[in-house]
Each structure stands twice: as structure tokens, then as C-alpha cells.
Amino acid sequence: MMGVSIAFVISMLLLYLLGVWRRATVTARELPPGGGLLPDSAQFALESCPAEYVSKIFSRDDWKFVAAMKSPALERFFRAERKSLALLWVQQTSADIQKIMRQHAELSRRSEDLDFVTEMKLFSRYAELRMICGILVLSIELAGPLWLRGLALHASKLSQRIEQAQETLDAAVEEAR
Amino acid sequence: MSATIKIIAVQDAYDDILQRTLARISCDLARLVYLASTRDYNTGNYHHDGLAARFNADVARKALEIAHRQVFYRVSAYSLEELSEEVEIYLKSSRESPLEVLRAWQNLEPYRIAVPMEVNPTVARLFLSNIRLALAIFRHRQQPLPPRP
Secondary structure: OHHHHHHHHHHHHHHHHHHHHHHHHHHOOOOOOOOOOOOHHHHHHHOOOOHHHHHHHHOOHHHHHHHOOOOHHHHHHHHHHHHHHHHHHHHHHHHHHHHHHHHHHHHHHHOOOOOHHHHHHHHHHHHHHHHHHHHHHHHHHHHOHHHOHHHHHHHHHHHHHHHHHHHHHHHHHHHHO | OOHHHHHHHHHHHHHHHHHHOHHHOOOHHHHHHHHHHOEOOOOOOEOOHHHHHHOOHHHHHHHHHHHHHHHHHHHHOOOHHHHHHHHHHHHHOOOOOHHHHHHHHHHHOHHHHHOOOOOOHHHHHHHHHHHHHHHHHHHHHHOOOOOOO
């Protein structure tokens, strides 16, 4: 009987998390269209958001300023704006990094002197970043972004490292040509 | 024009617009709106008669584009408190009634055109979100305090 109850609680929890995940992806569906639907200049979207601005999205300083005004309507508005912004950033980072990894895989196939250790490091960073993005989406949806600054900055740093590794490989392939 | 000469000319034009025009504008938000207004809505190209006459149209365009992007990133990095002050200065420096401008800004969102063409999309969203919040804060501050019991 106990086992059935635990299984029921776990399945309800999983269903709830699935619902949260689905709601989060719907909220953040403001990403620009991909697949060649934007002009070439839209490539700037691949550059990750500078850490200074990521820090602002997840910072509590602005929240303290809004809370000091003691207006429930303003507080609700602020929380909704920051939540949607934070979700958008996570989805954008996740989409950009997937695109970078696809480009990296293409370049790797053409490269003749791939370093196995470097490739493994890059892949583990990619896996870590995807996992953090998943945790961030769920946490933002459940508790809001204002408690997640450290994790968001770590994700931002990882994303920049992957971007740099891709640029290095890109340059090496260009040089070999 | 060689690349080096062009870079120097753009730098001179940039300094010129900073000293002659932007320094006379009351706040960064107003500078941003001004720089966005020098951009053609259809082509996205910048134009400034005085600057183009002193340098040339190409150099003026590039200098305005750089200035626009720099002011945009600066304003986007403001804390909400700083941006609220900027919004207040901007609305109060208008020739129209601040509440009229506020109403138009909240309904029509003309500040959307203040975003330069090639900027990081998340920073652009942060800017728009913070402006929306700063406008709501300004409106909140304009409301009369409830009467004392």
C-alpha cells in the first residue's frame, strides 16, 4: 500500500514538472524564427548575451527597488517581466548552443587533427550547460529568477567557453585550407 | 578612402556628434531617442545633414550607428532605479504634458524603435522590459497618496 502511494506521489510530481516545463516553453516562445527566415545579419543572435546583462536579469537589486515602493501591482508586473525575460534568455542560450554544436560537428568532420581530450571537454561542457538550462527553466517557473543569479552566470560562462572553442576550431580549419 | 583613414574619419565624426549634439541633450534616454530618430525607418540607414557636410554621408552614417549602439548598451545596463530617473527626466523635459507623453509611450510603445538593428536580442528585450517597468513606476509615483485615516 505504501509503495503504491509513493508511486502515485512521484507520478503526480512528474506530471506537475512536465506541466511546468510545458508552460515555461510556451512563455518563452518569443524567439526569432530560425531556418533561414531571418536576414544574414541575424547571425549576431548567435553571440551570447554579455554576462553583465545576464546578471541584471537575475539580480535582486532591481527587485529591492520595486519592493520599496510597496505596490503589489508593480511587484507582480516586475516578477512577470523578469520571469519572461529569464526564460527567454535560457531558451535563447540553449538554442544558440545547439546551433554552435551542430556547426562544430560539421567542422570536426572536416578537421584532420582533432584532439580527443579537447573534444570530450567540449562535449561535457555542452552536456552540463544543457542540464543547467533545464534546471533553470524549471526553477524560474517554480520560484522566479531572482534566486538563480549564480547558476545563470555559470551557464553564461560555459556558453561563452563553448563559443570560444568553436571559434578556435573555426580559425584552425580556415588556416588549414 | 583607405581603411585606416576611414576609421580615423569615423572617430572624428563620432567625437563631433558627441561634443556638438549629444552633450547638449539632457539625459541618455533622450540621446538614445535622438540617435534612433536619425535612422531611416525603411532602410535602417542613419543620416545627419550637418555631420555629412562636415565629413561625408558614409562616415556620418557609421559614426551615428556606433553612437546609437553605445548609448543603447549604456542605457540597457542601467539599474531600474537609474532608468526610472532617466524616464522621469525625459518625460518632464518634453514640451507636452508628461502624463500625455506617458500615455502615448505606454499605449504605442514608440521606444521600440530606439533599439539599434544589430544588438543582442536578450539585451534588446531587457531594455524594452525595463522601459515598460520604469513607465509603470512613473505612473505609480504620479498617483496621489491615499488620504490619512
